[in-house]
Amino acid sequence: MDITEPWWRGAVLYQVYPRSFADTNDDGVGDLPGVTAHLDHIASLGVDGIWLSPFFPSPMDDFGYDVSDYVGVDPIFGSLEDFDALVTKAHALGLKVIIDQVYAHTSDRHAWFAESRTSRSNDRADWYVWADAKPDGSPPSNWQSVFGGPAWTWDARRGQYYMHNFLASQPQLNVALPAVQDALLDAMRFWLDRGVDGFRLDAINFAMHDPALTDNPPSLKPGKRSRPFDFQDHLFNQSQPQIPAFLGRLRQLADSYDGDRFLVAEVVGDRADEEMKLYTRSPDRLQSAYGFLYLYADRLTPALIEAGPAIWPGEPGEGWPSWAFSNHDAPRASSRWSEGRDGKAVAAVLMLLLMTLRGNVFVYQGEELGLPQAEVPFDRLVDPEAIANWPETLGRDGARTPMPWQADQPWAGFSTTEPWLPVDPRHPALAVDAQEADPQSTLNLSRRMIGLRRSHPVLRTGAMKVVSASSTLLVFERGEGAEALLCVFNLGHGAEDWAAPEGWRVIASVNMAPDSGHLPALAGCVLARA
Known part of the structure; x- marks a missing residue:
C-alpha cells in the first residue's frame, strides 16, 4: 500500500455484533470481554480493523440502536474498563477500532427525552421533534415509520405528538438544533479521547426533517410494499439539506485528533446514491459512505456488481465508497445469493469478489466461515420488525445468531448457557476450530483472499x-x-x-x-x- 494513503483508504473492516460474538459471563449474551478474547482470531484474518456495533446503555428495544446513554457501556456488555481493555489489545494487534454512533434518535429512556417530555418550556424542550395535533386530533403529518405505523406518537405529558422514524421508543432528535449538535459532539469527543479510530454513523440521512412537517407524496416506485413506509416518497421526514453542515462539524472534530480518524455513513433509501456522494464530496465532510446496493439485492449478477463502480467512477472531487455483502440488518449473502448452489462455493467466490472491489469493504462476523442465514422459528424471534411483519419480512434475527467457535461444544462454544438467539444446527460444523485445521476451509480461503488484497495495492486503492x-x-x-x-x-x-x-x-x-x-x-x- 502507498504509505502516503491514510490507513482507512481501501481497508478491510470486520464487523462485530457484540450480542452474538462471544459470551464470557454465562448469561447467553455476548459481551466486550468476549470480543477481546477473540481479537486474535480477527487479527489472523489480516483485516485492518473492527467495526463494533452498539454496546451503549439501552433498554434493547432495538438491540442497542436505541441508546439511553451515549457515553457508557451497558452492563450486559461489561464496563468502560472492559472497553478500554478491548481498544488496548486491538491496537497492540494492529487493529483499528470503529464504533457505531446513533445520532438520529435516542431511546425514550434517555435522560434528554425524559426531561424534554415534561413540559414545553424546560431546557431540553426542543431537543426532540414535537408538534401539535391537527384540529381533528390526528398526527401532524402523514409520515410513516420504518417499522410500521405512523411516525408520530401522542404524549399526554406535553399534549403533543413526538416524531420517531423507527420504533415509538426511539424518539427523533432535533439534530438541526445547535445545542443538540454540541451534545452529540461531546459524546463523540468522549470516545475519541478513549482511543477509538473512527465512527460508523447509523442512518445518518434520517438525522433531520422538514420543519414545516410537509406531507410526503405517494411513492411511484414499482415493487412489493410490505409496510406503510413503502407507500411514500420520503422527501420531508429525512434527507434534508442541512445534514452536510452537521457532518462537517463531525469531520472537524475528528480531524483535530491525530491518526486519520475515520468517519463512514450508513445511508439507506431511494436517494442513497446521491446522498452518499453528497456526504463525502469534499475534504470537510465524511471520508466514506455505504448503502444497501448489495445488502438488499436478492440476486447476484454481473449487472448488480457493475452498478457499484458506475455510482463511484472515481471522478475528481468524489468521495470514497464502502461496500458490504452482509451485515446485521440483511440476510447473509451466502444464502441470499445461493439460488440452490453449493454454499461453500458461493462463500468462496463472494469473498474473492468482495476483496477485489474498489473502496473499503466490510466483512461481517461469520462471513469468513461461510455461515448460511440461520433459520429462527417464530417463537424465538426477537427483532421487532420481524415480529410485526411476519412472514412477509423475515427480519434480522437470522443474521444475528451466535458465532460458532467450537464444533463439539454446547451452543458451538458461544456460551455455556442458552443464547439469546438459537444456534442454527448447520453452524457448529462450520465453527472456527473445525475450519482451522483444514487448509481448504472457507476460513483459510478467506485469509488468503484478504491477504491478496493487502499484498496488491491496486486492489485497495487502484481504479x-x-x-x-x-x-x-x-x-x-x-x-x-x-x-x-x-x-x-x-x-x-x-x-x-x-x-x-x-x-x-x-x-x-x-x-x-x-x-x-x-x-x-x-x-x-x-x-x-x-
Whole structure:
C-alpha cells in the first residue's frame, strides 16, 4: 500500500455484533470481554480493523440502536474498563477500532427525552421533534415509520405528538438544533479521547426533517410494499439539506485528533446514491459512505456488481465508497445469493469478489466461515420488525445468531448457557476450530483472499474499470499499466468457455483449475501481467 494513503483508504473492516460474538459471563449474551478474547482470531484474518456495533446503555428495544446513554457501556456488555481493555489489545494487534454512533434518535429512556417530555418550556424542550395535533386530533403529518405505523406518537405529558422514524421508543432528535449538535459532539469527543479510530454513523440521512412537517407524496416506485413506509416518497421526514453542515462539524472534530480518524455513513433509501456522494464530496465532510446496493439485492449478477463502480467512477472531487455483502440488518449473502448452489462455493467466490472491489469493504462476523442465514422459528424471534411483519419480512434475527467457535461444544462454544438467539444446527460444523485445521476451509480461503488484497495495492486503492458484464460473466480491471490486475468471475449456474488472455497469468482463483480452458459456475480468478 502507498504509505502516503491514510490507513482507512481501501481497508478491510470486520464487523462485530457484540450480542452474538462471544459470551464470557454465562448469561447467553455476548459481551466486550468476549470480543477481546477473540481479537486474535480477527487479527489472523489480516483485516485492518473492527467495526463494533452498539454496546451503549439501552433498554434493547432495538438491540442497542436505541441508546439511553451515549457515553457508557451497558452492563450486559461489561464496563468502560472492559472497553478500554478491548481498544488496548486491538491496537497492540494492529487493529483499528470503529464504533457505531446513533445520532438520529435516542431511546425514550434517555435522560434528554425524559426531561424534554415534561413540559414545553424546560431546557431540553426542543431537543426532540414535537408538534401539535391537527384540529381533528390526528398526527401532524402523514409520515410513516420504518417499522410500521405512523411516525408520530401522542404524549399526554406535553399534549403533543413526538416524531420517531423507527420504533415509538426511539424518539427523533432535533439534530438541526445547535445545542443538540454540541451534545452529540461531546459524546463523540468522549470516545475519541478513549482511543477509538473512527465512527460508523447509523442512518445518518434520517438525522433531520422538514420543519414545516410537509406531507410526503405517494411513492411511484414499482415493487412489493410490505409496510406503510413503502407507500411514500420520503422527501420531508429525512434527507434534508442541512445534514452536510452537521457532518462537517463531525469531520472537524475528528480531524483535530491525530491518526486519520475515520468517519463512514450508513445511508439507506431511494436517494442513497446521491446522498452518499453528497456526504463525502469534499475534504470537510465524511471520508466514506455505504448503502444497501448489495445488502438488499436478492440476486447476484454481473449487472448488480457493475452498478457499484458506475455510482463511484472515481471522478475528481468524489468521495470514497464502502461496500458490504452482509451485515446485521440483511440476510447473509451466502444464502441470499445461493439460488440452490453449493454454499461453500458461493462463500468462496463472494469473498474473492468482495476483496477485489474498489473502496473499503466490510466483512461481517461469520462471513469468513461461510455461515448460511440461520433459520429462527417464530417463537424465538426477537427483532421487532420481524415480529410485526411476519412472514412477509423475515427480519434480522437470522443474521444475528451466535458465532460458532467450537464444533463439539454446547451452543458451538458461544456460551455455556442458552443464547439469546438459537444456534442454527448447520453452524457448529462450520465453527472456527473445525475450519482451522483444514487448509481448504472457507476460513483459510478467506485469509488468503484478504491477504491478496493487502499484498496488491491496486486492489485497495487502484481504479476499477468494468471490461465486460454479460448475464453471467463479469470481467474488470483494477489499476493501470504494469501493476494492473484483471478480475474474472462466472456468477452463473453453468460453465463458460474461457482461457487466460495472452500476456496474463492467474495469481489467485476459487472454484476452478486455472488452466482448464473453462470457467466453472461460481469460479473467480485474479490475473497479473505475465
